[in-house]
Amino acid sequence: MVNTGGKFGPYSGPGPVRPGAELVRSRIALRVRLKSEAPGDRLPDAGVLAEELGIGEITVRRALEGMCQDGLLDRRRGRSGGTFVAREWDSVAAVLHDPAEGAALDAFHLLLECGLVSHAAGDIPDGGLDGLRALVEEMDRADAPDRLPELEARFHLELAQTLGGPGIREFAADLLGRQCLLLPAPEPEVVRARNRHHADLLKELARGDMALAVAAVKAHPHAVPRSGPA
Ligand SMILES: [Zn+2]
Missing domain, CATH: 1.10.10.10 (Winged helix-like DNA-binding domain superfamily/Winged helix DNA-binding domain)
Known part of the structure; x- marks a missing residue:
């Protein structure tokens, strides 16, 4: 790698x-x-x-x-x-966006998560997913829409930490941080709608079903296209 x-x-x-x-x-x-x-x-x-x-x-x-x-x-x-x-x-960062590079990073991040999920499925200690579950609930409940992009990033950092340990968390932080400068922040309502992928992933991880857990990761692109004028 x-x-x-x-x-x-x-x-x-x-x-x-x-x-x-x-x-x-x-x-x-x-x-x-x-x-x-x-x-x-x-x-x-x-x-x-x-x-x-x-x-x-x-x-x-x-x-x-x-x-x-x-x-x-x-x-x-x-x-x-x-x-x-x-x-x-926000407006300065928008000028620096590079959707092609952002998409390449996103594809790489997806592969990282697929690898982490396959590596860890069936091997997660009791209670190991509690922090992630709390984040999913927080995303479902969050009243302030501007908290959703933040919680989305926290979920993926915590996922890397839980499945891969602190070194992999740092690596995911690097990928996510770069994406923050290459792509617009995801829209809050899209984050909330796609929170069910997070919930599915945690459910399958807890059951130890690697194939379905990987499917949940693949159903969930991180870089969410923004609606509005092209
Ligand atoms: Zn997500």
């Missing part, structure tokens, strides 16, 4: 490989999707981000600078300064 650039997946693309900078971008995009930070919020200092991501602080600073140039982040000077998520995050 490791390509010649030393990276996973089909997404290294042409040009110089900048895994550190890409990691920073994708993780910040994921934090925004998960509402750990909202547009207008101040990001943790570069040193803190570097430690969290296990990469050099200089790499983080350069990546943040690049994101400021793109308009995704704002740098403010002075005592209350720092690096902030741009208030226009």
Whole structure:
């Protein structure tokens, strides 16, 4: 699964490989999707981000600078300064979308989940799916529609954690974070409608039926096309 650039997946693309900078971008995009930070919020200092991501602080600073140039982040000077998520995050990110690359990543994410499900089916400890079930219920009940894209991302991160462990969760976080910059956030009502795939998947995982569990994953494309003008 490791390509010649030393990276996973089909997404290294042409040009110089900048895994550190890409990691920073994708993780910040994921934090925004998960509402750990909202547009207008101040990001943790570069040193803190570097430690969290296990990469050099200089790499983080350069990546943040690049994101400021793109308009995704704002740098403010002075005592209350720092690096902030741009208030226009959504509209700037929309300009950077690349549906073809997003679809390629989505296909890769689907393969990852099929592999995880086949690997883990029949092998999940009692109670191992409780966190995922709670998320499915939360999605069914969520009153605020803008929480649904966040919960959707949380479900797939938690799935990777439950079936593959912390290393695979990090890998899924990388894929999801990249997708946040390549594709529009799924529409809340679509997320809610497709929550039944999550429920089906958990049911089949609990029963240990690998074929039906994989079928539930395949019925559930993550990249949900947006309706509206083409
Ligand atoms: Zn989902």
